[in-house]
Amino acid sequence: MEIYPKELREHPKPLIGIIGNNDIEEVFQHTEFHKLNFLHLKEIEELPLPKRKNILPSDNYHLPGLIKAKWLKKHRDYIPSVLINFFSANDLINNEKRITDEITKIKQKTKTKTRMYKFVIVFLQETNNTLTNETKEEKLNQIKKRIEIDSKQGNLFLFSLKEKKMSSQKLFTIINDLSERFYREEGRRVKKNYSDIYSKKAQPDLFTRGNFKCGFYSEARGDYKNALKYFNRSYKNLLEIPKRGFGLLEIRMIGFVLCFKMISLQLSLKNIGEAIFIFKQYTNNSKAYVQRGNKGELENLIISWYQYKLFAEMLEKIPKTSLSKKTNYWESIGFYYHAAANYSLERKNSSKFLIQKYQKEFSNCDLDSFNKNNNMIDFFFNIDNSIFLCQIIWRVRNNEDKQLEPKSTFKLNTSNTELSSDYESENDNNNPESNSNRNMNINNNDHDNKKTNNTNNKVNNNTNKKTNTSDKVNNNGNDDDDDDGHDDEHSNVEDNNKNDRNSNLVLIKENGKKKKKNRQTISLRNKSDKSTIIHNSTQNLFCFLYSEQQFNHSKEIIDLFTRAYKCYSQEAISSERLIHSISTRIAIAYFQQNEFQFAKLLFTLISKHFRKQKWWNELLKILIYSLECGNQLDDYNYFANCALELCIPKIGLPLESRIIIQDKLFKMISEPKKNNYFKPPIKFLMTKDFPLYDLIDCTIQFTEPTVYFNTPLISKFSLISHLPKAISLDQIQILFNLPVYDRVIMKSPINIPTKGKGTQNEEELKSKEYIITKSPFYFPNLILQPNKLTVFTFQWIASSAKKIVVKAVRVICGNKESGLCFEWVKFPKSINSPIYLKTFPSRPTTQILQLPANITIDIESPQPGLINEYFPILIKLNSNQDHIKNGNFLIYFKNHEKGEIYHQNTKDLLSKKKNKIFFKEIHPYNTINQVLFIKSPITGSFQLLIYVIYEHKLGYSQISKTEYNIKFSKPFLKQYIYHSLSKDLSKDETTVLLDKQFFFLNLGLISKTPIPININQIDLILFDNIGKILSKSFNSKSGESKLSTNNNQNNFFKLNDNENENGNGNVIEHGNGIEMEIENENENNEENESKNNDDNYKKSISIKQGEKCEVFFLINPYKVFGPDDNKLKNSKILPNKKEKKIFQTSKKVSIGDIKIQMIRTNPIKFYSYYTDYWKKKNFAFELTFKTSPVEFVRRKVTMDIDYPSNGIVGHPITCAYYLHNHSDRLQKIWLKVEQSEFFLYSGFNYSELVLLPRAIRKLIYIFIPKKCGKLPFPKIQFFQKETSQLLKESRKNYHIFVSPSKK
């Protein structure tokens, strides 16, 4: 921004000329005076006056240059709008004549033919002045009238030093008004000149200049809107200029100036959108002047770079709130920095190209003269040369590329020299002589100008001798003057006139009045001078190229890209990849600036992104740069890393390059480093697409496709190294897709020499010790020898009981210290049979496990256990050989959710989290006994998993596991109950017909424990007097029928039968229950009898394991159905269909509780420390449970028959049928009598009967037998009409014995 010319960067201020060196600081105390610029003139003669020129309006006149170099500066710094002269107020009285003369002189000087300067004469009134103000005012008015001062041109002002502030403000108003008037008049004059004289369409260049000037005047008086209007018109006119008529670069450069003028005005008016639009429009338009892609277009690239950078900086200076929301790419500041950076890159390439092209000439050139002019851009945008950047560049181009030499549309001089005369003249300003002249007249403050001129003097010293004085070249005809037809002498911006169509004759014209200046004559510019000018151009080219060579392109590129990066990062528009792209450019720029360390860091970060995105082409470029970074930094590991990745085929490195890189890599690997093995920090992918990694080959084999839970999965993992040196590895990590395999048993690795493809010695693989550890696991200094197969055998134990399919196995080998790491992924496609893990119910295992460390585990416990009692488990660990002392033996328990495990001594509960106990050492040939107690609140069996693990410093090294099934039960008996009416005990009937009034309840007991059970008493307590127990009996049916005391085959006992009916009864009634006693099998029967008689209560039945004991109860249930069961809801006699189902025909109830008392007496042979405990627990145990429910059924109508047992032929027999209605409703009965050949009888064959509720009806039939013998009765069937059921009797066939009649 700083290099942008001041006159373009800042808005112009009105210039006020102060004549004389009076001490006037007091006068300009008003704050608004800072809006003005001041110029000191010693005397009125120093006022720059316009040249006198002949203006010959012509339609064919065209400007040789669009805007003159010094025009802006001239009007900003040298041409005042208002002149101020100071006098003492006393002089009004004392020296009136002198003052009058002075004012007249000023008036005459300021009023020129074309320019009307304004003036203000200030009379300073001292504080001690005796004269009144009124007197002085009168004097002033008199002078005004006398001299005839027009208020539009000037004014006289009495400045009272008493009232400084007020006077100062008034003075400012007067000056400001006059200044505004001056600029307005100037603008009108320019506008009038052009509109009157020239054609807008034919001479757009003139209108460009005119509107530019009008814009400047408007801007100077603070009217920005008008200024914008004029600049816009100027720009439009500029675009209409034929593109080959002028130097394209000049048009572009003027466009640049106009555009940025408009942009700065729009930004001042806070119209950011408009400013962006103007810039956008300008860039689009300017492309018409540029041939992109041509490396010779250096000057265009510089302008493009500069315009984007400048605009970005201008936008950046705006308060952030104005640009907070970025919705459009064009609103992003980063975009402009990015574009500037891109152009800067192209500029760099272009300058390189040109330097190479002119290498020979360039090397012969005297470059020392350029040394002081390090930055050409500074030179271009120097205050003196600001606008004429284009001119210099154009000259460079002119010499560089003659094809693009503009052809004059108006047929001016076709030679380059002629066309470029304006530029030449500007360049000529740089020569020492012209400078000397200029410096005499121009304000001495122009130090920059001096410097530039001095430097340029050196450049042009040799070449411009002939032309340095030929500044002023005037044509006979059209005047190439300022648009107002004159130029200012003191500005010394001489016009170079030319454009003689017919001849190259250039007239020498003495410019202006040669008063105080030593003007040089203007040399003729003819064809003979052409070579000189070309030489001069060439020199400029070299100067230009030299400055380009000195320019730090990389620094500029980095700076711009970094700015773009920051802007994009802060802005809201999506730019993730854009940022990566910019980062890449920054990294490359750093690389080109030889900052390899930082470049490497950036490349490493960026490459991740492209690798992830699979943009191999981009990655390839980054890797190539990274490779070179590694090379430059002597970072072999980084180099190797990049080289290996570059060799991946999909990266797309050409084959030749790949071979070169591979050679380098192998060479590097082969070179011995500090250690004698290769330790590159390489992370390379072991994939199929990576053939270079045949360096290390990796395979995995699985022994089984299907694996059971808790069964080791055996896998073999082999590594072959083809590297020239051994590789150190310290870590292998094998991961499955699910973390089910968290433990691994690994055999020590074996190195097998390979011949061709590795051959494995199976016997060797089986050997060596196991290490139990978790994955990942580490090998201290495991070294892979070159060309040797290293095989690892693993056994994996799944810790999860899930069904899984192993989809992939990943192997990561690495060296933690050096960072070497390679990853190898095995997918199911490459595995012949994918691994399926299945979970099966745990299989009972032996209680003794043989461990490799010669430790045996023995587990003992009584089975089954009683609920709510401590159930002991004894774990014995025997060491047969070694004394193991360096670690801890841990015993883990799992799957004991049903019960609780207690420690032996402390009886502390071992929770699920703290489910381990440990002890430290095992002495040789010694046994460690560990007792644990399990207490279960519920019955059932469950599995206890016991892990015995040896833990040492290196980790879990050994493991043993046993599964132990524990059963807990309430009693040691199994009960089963059935009911029967028959003697067949195997028949289980649960339905009892209430008509029959009694049934048997059978209770069976089977012992399930090895410990004999003594049962003291079995009782049946009926509920609510549901019935009555008629008789009870028991029978023990062991395999060999050892119940010798019970000789009754039927084992029935009758009610109140206190004595053994069959001689061997030993049942004693005790309330509703019975007490049984069966002697022990070892006891004598006789003794048993006597004991039974003496003390029945003390004896009991003993049941051993597998024996069965049965007890029978004969029960008469008479109160099964209560009175409510027969109740009708509506007490109607007549049947109601809705009430059909009210009569309850069946009921299922449990008839009572069975109470069994038993005792366990026999001792248990166990170890002493818990046998005592076990013995103490011998106590009478009582078991109570309900009988299984019995279904009782009753019928609505029953039928019974009464008939005699014998008869005589011919004599009637009376047979009675009784029909009983049990329900509370009417019942209809159908009667059907079948014919019989043996009997005679009368009556209806079919009849219908009605039975009243709870009524009994008797039907009498008289049969007369016809024959003798055993004859069946005629069939008489009764059907219940409601259900069409046949009423049955207990007997199916009725017969009668008929004897012959007596004769």
Place this chain on the structure above:
Amino acid sequence: MKIVSIAILGKKNNPLYVYVSNEENKRKFEYIIHTSLDFFEEKVPLISPLSKKSTQNQNDMYLGHLFPTEDYKVYGYLTNTNYKLVCIIDDSEIKEQEMKTLLNNLHTILVDTICNPFYITDEPITSKTFHLKILDLIGKK
């Protein structure tokens, strides 16, 4: 309108085919193509069927002008199968309909190529026929 580059990007944003008129500027265009993915992602939520804010026609796969660079204009086209077609033209005025038609035709060519049983999905397109069709499309054959 001068087409300077045409690119086809795969479902996973990986380049399948990149045509560049000037090989010297290939790298520059690749940066632009890569950057265009940002704008695809920015515009895709607008036309996603799941998006409630969908304002465009959901069947319209033409995304229009994605972003400008200092010299070029970048146009995008997103197929229903998430293939991304990028067309870079010089910074001249162009009718939207022309570009739309061009990208539709490009899509048709792409579909024909993908339907080829010898083409492996998501692998770079190396078919010569495809290349010739592209040249034909942009009028360089």
